Amino acid sequence: MKRTLLTALAVLAVVPFQSAQAAGDSVTPPHKYWGFHGYDGTYDKAALQRGLKVYREVCSACHSLKRIAFRNLADLGYNEDQIKAIASEYTIQDGPDEEGEMYDRPGIPSDYFPSPFPNKQAAAAVHGVMPPDLSLITKARKYGADYVHAILTGYEAAPEGKKLQPSQHWNKYMPGHVIAMAAPLSDELIEYEDGTPMTVDQYARDVAEFLTWAAEPEMEDRKRIGLNVLLFLTIFAFVMYGVKRKIWADVH
Amino acid sequence: MGSGTREKFDNPVVDWVDERLPIFTLMQREYGVFPTPKNFNYFWNFGAILMFMLVVMIVTGLFLAMHYTANTELAFDAVERIMRDVNGGWLMRYIHMNGASFFFIAVYLHIFRGMYYGSYKAPREILWILGVVIFLLMMGTAFIGYVLPWGQMSLWGATVITNLFSAIPVVGEYIVTLLWGGFSVDNPTLTRFFALHFLLPFVIFAVVFLHVWALHVTGSNNPLGIDTKGPQDTLPFHPYYTMKDTFGLIVFLIAYAAVIFFFPNSLGHPDNYIPADPLVTPAHIVPEWYFLPFYAMLRAITFDIGVPFTDIVIISAKLGGVIVMFSSILIWVVLPWLDSHPIRSAKYRPIFQKLILILLVDFIFLGYLGAEAADAKYFGIPVNYFGLAATAYYFLFFLVFLPVLSKLEKGREMPPSINEAVTSKGH
Numbered sequence: 013m014k015r016t017l018l019t020a021l022a023v024l025a026v027v028p029f030q031s032a033q034a035a036g037d038s039v040t041p042p043h044k045y046w047g048f049h050g051y052d053g054t055y056d057k058a059a060l061q062r063g064l065k066v067y068r069e070v071c072s073a074c075h076s077l078k079r080i081a082f083r084n085l086a087d088l089g090y091n092e093d094q095i096k097a098i099a100s101e102y103t104i105q106d107g108p109d110e111e112g113e114m115y116d117r118p119g120i121p122s123d124y125f126p127s128p129f130p131n132k133q134a135a136a137a138v139h140g141v142m143p144p145d146l147s148l149i150t151k152a153r154k155y156g157a158d159y160v161h162a163i164l165t166g167y168e169a170a171p172e173g174k175k176l177q178p179s180q181h182w183n184k185y186m187p188g189h190v191i192a193m194a195a196p197l198s199d200e201l202i203e204y205e206d207g208t209p210m211t212v213d214q215y216a217r218d219v220a221e222f223l224t225w226a227a228e229p230e231m232e233d234r235k236r237i238g239l240n241v242l243l244f245l246t247i248f249a250f251v252m253y254g255v256k257r258k259i260w261a262d263v264h
Numbered sequence: 265m266g267s268g269t270r271e272k273f274d275n276p277v278v279d280w281v282d283e284r285l286p287i288f289t290l291m292q293r294e295y296g297v298f299p300t301p302k303n304f305n306y307f308w309n310f311g312a313i314l315m316f317m318l319v320v321m322i323v324t325g326l327f328l329a330m331h332y333t334a335n336t337e338l339a340f341d342a343v344e345r346i347m348r349d350v351n352g353g354w355l356m357r358y359i360h361m362n363g364a365s366f367f368f369i370a371v372y373l374h375i376f377r378g379m380y381y382g383s384y385k386a387p388r389e390i391l392w393i394l395g396v397v398i399f400l401l402m403m404g405t406a407f408i409g410y411v412l413p414w415g416q417m418s419l420w421g422a423t424v425i426t427n428l429f430s431a432i433p434v435v436g437e438y439i440v441t442l443l444w445g446g447f448s449v450d451n452p453t454l455t456r457f458f459a460l461h462f463l464l465p466f467v468i469f470a471v472v473f474l475h476v477w478a479l480h481v482t483g484s485n486n487p488l489g490i491d492t493k494g495p496q497d498t499l500p501f502h503p504y505y506t507m508k509d510t511f512g513l514i515v516f517l518i519a520y521a522a523v524i525f526f527f528p529n530s531l532g533h534p535d536n537y538i539p540a541d542p543l544v545t546p547a548h549i550v551p552e553w554y555f556l557p558f559y560a561m562l563r564a565i566t567f568d569i570g571v572p573f574t575d576i577v578i579i580s581a582k583l584g585g586v587i588v589m590f591s592s593i594l595i596w597v598v599l600p601w602l603d604s605h606p607i608r609s610a611k612y613r614p615i616f617q618k619l620i621l622i623l624l625v626d627f628i629f630l631g632y633l634g635a636e637a638a639d640a641k642y643f644g645i646p647v648n649y650f651g652l653a654a655t656a657y658y659f660l661f662f663l664v665f666l667p668v669l670s671k672l673e674k675g676r677e678m679p680p681s682i683n684e685a686v687t688s689k690g691h
Binding site for chain 2: 084151187237241246252
């Protein structure tokens with residue numbers, strides 16, 4: 013019920029906009045501390061789970077996450093049963109069956125997150141343009157997670173003299189400042205059960221971390237392997253330098 | 265290659281094979297005992313590094329091609345599947361994608377080394393020209409490779425660059441249609457680019473073979489730029505340079521691995537993680553970093569050249585830019601004849617040395633300009649004027665300074681031989 017309500021609210025809030033990509037006037041998002049930054053950074057599983065909750069209860073009303081399958085949620089620390097439970101909350105269209113009909117069934121772990129709109133045109137009919145898919149958003153925007161966090165927390169009143177359409181909103185960090193998406197978050201909007209502060213800033217941080225994972229699920233493996241590769245190469249370099257020195261000793 | 269007397273190998277199997285196909289003799293002669301100047305510095309490492317990179321690109325590219333789909337509806341998703349679902353797929357892709365950048369880092373250093381030490385001069389003109397051919401093939405391969413992921417920059421970069429050919433009089437439009445396979449960059453473009461991206465590395469491999477062959481005929485240049493005069497000036501390639509090259513390669517790989525594993529997207533553009541959309545133009549269309557100096561030269565020409573006091577345009581700004589951009593590389597072909605100074609190495613040519621270092625700075629500066637928005641300003645002056653000035657220096661260097669210096673520049677005193685130069689340094 014709550015989700016339907018939020019969906020309706022979000023759909024009402026977000027309507028057509030012209031070029032969000034309009035150049036100029038962009039403000040560099042503040043640089044935040046992220047646990048996944050740095051050569052040995054890892055994702056915070058609790059933050060990822062909270063971020064998933066924010067995505068499911070708010071963002072998913074308009075934004076798809078089509079490259080993520082429920083099975084991928086194992087990375088967030090969920091076990092097989094929990095993943096099955098989450099998947100089964102979704103209705104997936106499957107088919108055609110033996111009669112040639114499409115049919116609905118509960119989701120299973122190998123399904124991908126269903127998109128809020130069946131196609132681009134349906135999304136555009138409601139929002140003017142299709143709200144971007146979020147699977148790669150932190151890679152597709154300069155400043156990545158900082159940008160996502162900044163957009164979600166950057167809403168303010170339009171400065172004097174700036175006229176906005178009813179469907180437009182003022183965001184400090186949006187390039188050009190005019191954004192079609194209404195401020196999607198407010199304090200206490202999403203229920204956290206682990207005592208984490210239920211503030212816009214915290215929601216934005218959590219969902220930005222979750223979306224970073226969605227864009228780069230391989231990051232922890234990558235950095236772990238990377239450290240081993242660099243360690244190996246560094247030792248190899250010293251060995252080779254010694255070999256080279258020894259061989260060249262009689263030339264110099 | 266196969267002529268001459270053959271020395272027997274101790275291993276009977278090796279000897280049996282070698283008697284019938286003297287491949288071991290060839291390797292021994294060309295990479296074992298091959299006489300190599302003893303005074304190389306680490307700039308001479310990049311040939312081996314480039315060879316390694318070419319193999320890395322072909323091998324990773326082969327695995328990527330197994331999972332890629334050249335179709336505008338599927339290409340972006342195919343790349344994301346490689347990143348997410350294919351075992352080791354993200355690693356293959358990041359090695360390949362950043363491999364292009366490191367391939368260009370190595371080739372730029374290799375080319376600059378050749379220019380600085382006069383490696384293009386007689387008798388190495390053909391060796392040098394083959395190198396320019398390889399560089400052009402590399403640029404073509406890299407450009408079409410960047411189109412394959414079918415992100416926003418893939419599509420719009422391809423649109424901008426292929427459109428350049430339309431500036432060519434008479435046949436321009438025809439060439440563009442041929443490149444596109446239609447009337448815009450679309451599915452036929454993607455499929456032919458994929459086919460070409462698979463083919464060109466092997467063409468590069470063939471020209472590299474000729475390049476190395478030519479090298480082994482003339483022998484390597486060296487930092488002093490003087491010819492080897494006998495065995496006292498050289499060392500056998502193995503183990504001296506095999507080991508030195510391996511050490512240099514490992515150091516290069518440390519930098520390469522650091523980018524692959526810790527900053528894999530730092531050399532790319534975020535917009536290429538947005539699926540290509542012909543209806544949405546990105547705010548700034550920027551080519552890959554390694555094309556930026558040439559892109560800046562292209563954009564520097566913003567004026568038509570015509571008959572004065574009339575409206576007759578002989579060379580439009582667009583054609584002018586294209587001519588300037590292509591000649592900036594093609595001019596390298598005639599470099600051995602533009603610079604006919606008898607001394608090879610910049611070490612013994614004080615004026616040439618300064619001018620070529622300025623050229624290096626100029627080229628890097630052009631790279632910065634290429635990344636700027638077209639309407640950007642430095643100190644209130646449009647960047648375009650800086651681009652024009654930097655382009656002017658680039659061409660002045662090749663077309664005016666080099667021929668003039670060839671006649672006028674007095675060189676420094678040169679050592680009589682490599683051996684004496686090396687030993688007199690107190691090594």
